[in-house]
Amino acid sequence: MRFQVLTLFPEALRALAGYSIIGRAIQNGLLSITATDIRRFTTDRHGTADDYQFGGGPGMVLKPEPVFAAVDDALAAVPDAERGATPVVLTSPQGRLLDQSIVDEFAAAPGLIIICGHYAGVDERIRAGLVTHEVSIGDYVLTGGELAALVIIDAVSRFVPGVVGSAENVQEDSITSGLLQHPLYTRPAEFRGMAAPEILRSGNHAEIERWRRRQSLERTRRQRPDLLDAARLTNADRAYLAGLGGNDDDDAA
Numbered sequence: 001m002r003f004q005v006l007t008l009f010p011e012a013l014r015a016l017a018g019y020s021i022i023g024r025a026i027q028n029g030l031l032s033i034t035a036t037d038i039r040r041f042t043t044d045r046h047g048t049a050d051d052y053q054f055g056g057g058p059g060m061v062l063k064p065e066p067v068f069a070a071v072d073d074a075l076a077a078v079p080d081a082e083r084g085a086t087p088v089v090l091t092s093p094q095g096r097l098l099d100q101s102i103v104d105e106f107a108a109a110p111g112l113i114i115i116c117g118h119y120a121g122v123d124e125r126i127r128a129g130l131v132t133h134e135v136s137i138g139d140y141v142l143t144g145g146e147l148a149a150l151v152i153i154d155a156v157s158r159f160v161p162g163v164v165g166s167a168e169n170v171q172e173d174s175i176t177s178g179l180l181q182h183p184l185y186t187r188p189a190e191f192r193g194m195a196a197p198e199i200l201r202s203g204n205h206a207e208i209e210r211w212r213r214r215q216s217l218e219r220t221r222r223q224r225p226d227l228l229d230a231a232r233l234t235n236a237d238r239a240y241l242a243g244l245g246g247n248d249d250d251d252a253a
Contacts (some may be wrong), residue, residue, distance in 0.1 A: 059120025
């Protein structure tokens, strides 16, 4: 999986390249992350990548010329057969909110080109002429798109085969599964008066899975009920949810 990040601050990407799971994946040849300074593609001796807004207004605007040239350069490094399948992503608070469906789509691509937004925004011709996906990581504004790019790279990388040790772990994570994750416990069995549930130490795997599923359903209903509308629920799940607050001692789940 190839990530090409176009940014005014390439040094901001260096931390992720040496970080834990992502760092090992790069060393093992599963991922590559390159950070290209957009100023390399400016044409004046000052490396001017931004300018004042037409019509006036506060804040500077990222100029189209260096960004178009940077994207052209990035696409030239992509094999011909993969070029049309490589998304060009703009990080922007105006974009679609990053969610698992976007992560899944990006993970199926051969690579990503990510343009880090900056200043008051980018010249609209960048959005109209280059960008295939505009993505936001939340309803707030950052000083630049580098952190958003890091979030996208981290989220997508986990779905590249071999990056995370167990594919099952990825699929059962919160959100990925459609539900929030069940509570997790490890040793010691008791700590400061708090005990890990006996069922998890019983060795009865069927009952453990039943408990975990119900805990996920309860936690999602309590903390993120909006997820239930799109979650993949069985009839047993629906019966259990319907019984919450009443008698749930049946075998519905």
